[in-house]
Amino acid sequence: MNIVSNLLHINKPLVSVNxxxxxxxxxxxxVLNGTIPKVTAKKLSELIEEQQIFNARFFDLKNIFSVQxxxxxxxxxxxxxxxxxxxxxxxxxxxxxxxxxxxGIYSSPRVWWLFKNFGFDNVAVLDGGFPEWKKKNYPTxxxxxxxxxxxxxxxxxxxxxxxxxxxxLKLYNKPSVQVLDARSSGRFYGNEPEPRAEVRNGHIxxxxxxxxxxxxSEGKMKSREELKGLFNEINTSNKQMIFSCGSGITACVLAxxxxxxxxxxxxxxxxxxxxxxxxxxxxxxx
Numbered sequence: 419m420n421i422v423s424n425l426l427h428i429n430k431p432l433v434s435v436n437x438x439x440x441x442x443x444x445x446x447x448x449v450l451n452g453t454i455p456k457v458t459a460k461k462l463s464e465l466i467e468e469q470q471i472f473n474a475r476f477f478d479l480k481n482i483f484s485v486q487x488x489x490x491x492x493x494x495x496x497x498x499x500x501x502x503x504x505x506x507x508x509x510x511x512x513x514x515x516x517x518x519x520x521x522g523i524y525s526s527p528r529v530w531w532l533f534k535n536f537g538f539d540n541v542a543v544l545d546g547g548f549p550e551w552k553k554k555n556y557p558t559x560x561x562x563x564x565x566x567x568x569x570x571x572x573x574x575x576x577x578x579x580x581x582x583x584x585x586x587l588k589l590y591n592k593p594s595v596q597v598l599d600a601r602s603s604g605r606f607y608g609n610e611p612e613p614r615a616e617v618r619n620g621h622i623x624x625x626x627x628x629x630x631x632x633x634x635s636e637g638k639m640k641s642r643e644e645l646k647g648l649f650n651e652i653n654t655s656n657k658q659m660i661f662s663c664g665s666g667i668t669a670c671v672l673a674x675x676x677x678x679x680x681x682x683x684x685x686x687x688x689x690x691x692x693x694x695x696x697x698x699x700x701x702x703x704x
């Protein structure tokens with residue numbers, strides 16, 4: 419097989435561990451570990467696996483691929499900075515990226531959405547993540563710090579995939595727009611305390627609750643039909659959807675689910691409830 423014919427191209431947002439295993443030696447494949455700790459968890463060093471998928475590269479959402487020193491967590495980088503950091507990981511314009519996390523489906527969709535936000539479509543989430551990979555006894559290796567040859571990845575900012583609070587403020591009340599909140603229903607309705615003490619309880623007015631966990635079963639995304647059912651029930655007139663959560667991570671699980679269910683006109687609110695609930699000029703409902 420010549421090199422050109424071995425270049426992978428993904429035309430769907432989700433791939434199975436079987437698919438990844440079959441294509442593990444593809445010339446342009448880049449496997450990214452996008453794990454971050456859950457906001458309710460202890461520090462990452464106590465939680466992460468010692469092993470990783472063979473030849474994986476660590477995509478550091480917290481310390482590299484978010485604006486450091488930002489008022490709110492996980493703030494998206496500029497296109498220039500994202501491009502520079504992606505190139506350091508050895509990512510090229512013709513790379514085929516599969517991203518996973520160590521919970522199954524949690525933070526990996528955020529990495530997928532970031533690449534989409536910067537105009538890169540040859541990327542997919544690994545369904546079931548590392549737990550599913552281990553279950554099949556597919557090849558792993560010990561984690562180590564690696565350096566890569568600089569890639570030629572180019573980031574081109576796309577419109578409306580990631581929104582800020584002022585953009586959401588202009589849209590949330592429109593009849594043609596539906597805001598969906600990926601936090602637990604307890605947090606959405608203010609019955610559970612926010613994990614960040616300075617953040618108010620409640621939700622964005624006119625938003626609806628769709629906890630990200632309801633899209634996932636045993637660490638894997640539910641079927642296309644099940645996902646369509648969930649979104650059709652909550653968005654009956656095919657409105658533009660804006661996804662929010664605690665800090666912009668699990669909102670991307672909703673974006674992934676909606677993409678699998680073949681919806682279009684989707685956006686993620688980057689600051690999400692950490693920002694909205696902190697800014698006292700923004701309206702809330704409980």
